[in-house]
Amino acid sequence: MSNIKVFVLLAGMAALFGVVGGMIGGQQGMLLALAISAVMSFVMYFNSGKMALRAYRAQVVTREQAPDLYDMGDRLRQRAGLPMPRVAIAPHQQPNAFATGRNAENAVVCVTEGLMQLVNRDEAEGVIAHELGHIRNRDMLLQTISATMAGAITNLARFGMVANSGGRRGSPLAPLAALMAPVAAMIIQFAISRSREFKADAAGAEISGKPLALASALEKLQTAARRIPMPIAPSMAPLAQVNPLSAFQGGIASLFSTHPPTAERVARLKQIARGAKPS
Numbered sequence: 001m002s003n004i005k006v007f008v009l010l011a012g013m014a015a016l017f018g019v020v021g022g023m024i025g026g027q028q029g030m031l032l033a034l035a036i037s038a039v040m041s042f043v044m045y046f047n048s049g050k051m052a053l054r055a056y057r058a059q060v061v062t063r064e065q066a067p068d069l070y071d072m073g074d075r076l077r078q079r080a081g082l083p084m085p086r087v088a089i090a091p092h093q094q095p096n097a098f099a100t101g102r103n104a105e106n107a108v109v110c111v112t113e114g115l116m117q118l119v120n121r122d123e124a125e126g127v128i129a130h131e132l133g134h135i136r137n138r139d140m141l142l143q144t145i146s147a148t149m150a151g152a153i154t155n156l157a158r159f160g161m162v163a164n165s166g167g168r169r170g171s172p173l174a175p176l177a178a179l180m181a182p183v184a185a186m187i188i189q190f191a192i193s194r195s196r197e198f199k200a201d202a203a204g205a206e207i208s209g210k211p212l213a214l215a216s217a218l219e220k221l222q223t224a225a226r227r228i229p230m231p232i233a234p235s236m237a238p239l240a241q242v243n244p245l246s247a248f249q250g251g252i253a254s255l256f257s258t259h260p261p262t263a264e265r266v267a268r269l270k271q272i273a274r275g276a277k278p279s
Contacts, residue, residue, distance in 0.1 A: 014038070048144040049101040049108055055236045056098070058090035058110045069116065073109055073128055080132045080207045085109045094228040095119065095221050098239040099131040102141045109135075118224060119217050126204055126214030127221075130241060133203025139196050147236050194260050197241075201265050205272050215269040218242060222262040 014037040021033025053060070063070040070087050077084055085099070085107035095115040101107035109131045111124075119127065134140055201218075205211035218241070225246035237245050243259045271277070 048141070048148045049106065051148055052098070052100040052144050052236060052239060053088055053108065053110065055233055056090040056092070056110065056112075058088040060086050060088045060108065069111065069124075072121075072125060073132075076125060076129050076132055076207055080129070080136050080203075082107075082132060082135055085132075085135060089113060092230050092244075093117075094230040094244060095224050096230070096240045096242060096244050097127050097131055098241060099134045099140050100144045100239065101135075102144075103138075104135050107135045107140060112230075114224065114228065115221075118220055120213075122208075122210050122213035123217035123220065125208045126210050126217050127241060129206075129208035129210075130200050130204030130214060132207055133200035134196070136203055136207075137196065137199055139200065143196065143239060147239055197260055197265065198268060201269055202272060205269055211269040211273040215266040215273075218262050218266055218269075222246065 014034060017033040017037040018030050021036075022030035025032065061070070066087060066089065069089075073087050074084055082104050085101070085104075086109075088108050088110035090096075090110055090112045092112040093114040095112055095118040097109070097111045097115055099107060099109050109128060111127070115127065116124065134143070201214065204214050208214060221242045225242050225244060227247065229247040230244040232240075232244050234245060237243060238259070242262060
């Protein structure tokens with residue numbers, strides 16, 4: 001099902017690029033936009049994980065460089081029945097984490113420097129188990145491509161506005177198409193990310209065996225995200241475990257807010273800890 005959704009997203013991006021390209025530059029503009037879309041689809045499928053790591057300025061580390069983090073991930077991935085993902089660290093003081101890669105064999109679990117400074121060991125296990133839950137649920141390709149696609153659509157919008165303001169001939173609807181592109185990106189991510197966080201929380205609670213530790217970590221991460229800004233593109237924000245743009249109120253940051261309320265996630269984890277089915 002995830003692969004079908006990826007195909008639908010890529011096909012939708014091609015259609016959007018073609019329509020906007022045609023409105024801006026006629027038939028030649030449409031053909032050029034479709035060609036660009038085809039190349040971008042290929043690049044996104046095979047390199048979206050690398051693009052996500054680059055966006056967060058993250059570096060893959062070895063066991064020698066981060067033995068505690070690496071061993072924790074190895075132990076938890078065995079519980080989850082997964083191959084060992086690569087481990088990466090992003091140089092941000094805001095505590096957060098995300099998973100990326102096109103499949104379990106090419107997965108990367110990334111944490112920020114601030115995460116390991118804030119949470120205790122049980123909470124760190126909960127955070128990493130949540131990201132392994134995304135990998136086991138096969139969320140990463142869909143979420144990473146949607147984030148990368150949203151960035152591409154936003155760039156298309158900027159191109160449309162620049163082309164129109166530069167006095168080039170084109171449809172008078174070009175500015176409208178350009179302004180609608182970020183809205184399309186928002187809809188794409190909103191449809192994909194929200195329910196998957198609840199499922200990854202449940203999977204993380206199961207893998208770690210510590211739902212209350214994950215709940216405590218989420219509360220700490222959310223509180224810190226409101227205090228400590230993270231310079232990340234809004235299109236990449238939905239990959240993170242809690243919204244990394246919480247410190248920015250309003251503007252384009254709010255358009256890309258796809259995370260469910262942390263309080264609701266914590267409440268569901270507490271229900272899991274009591275042995276009750278989350279409502």
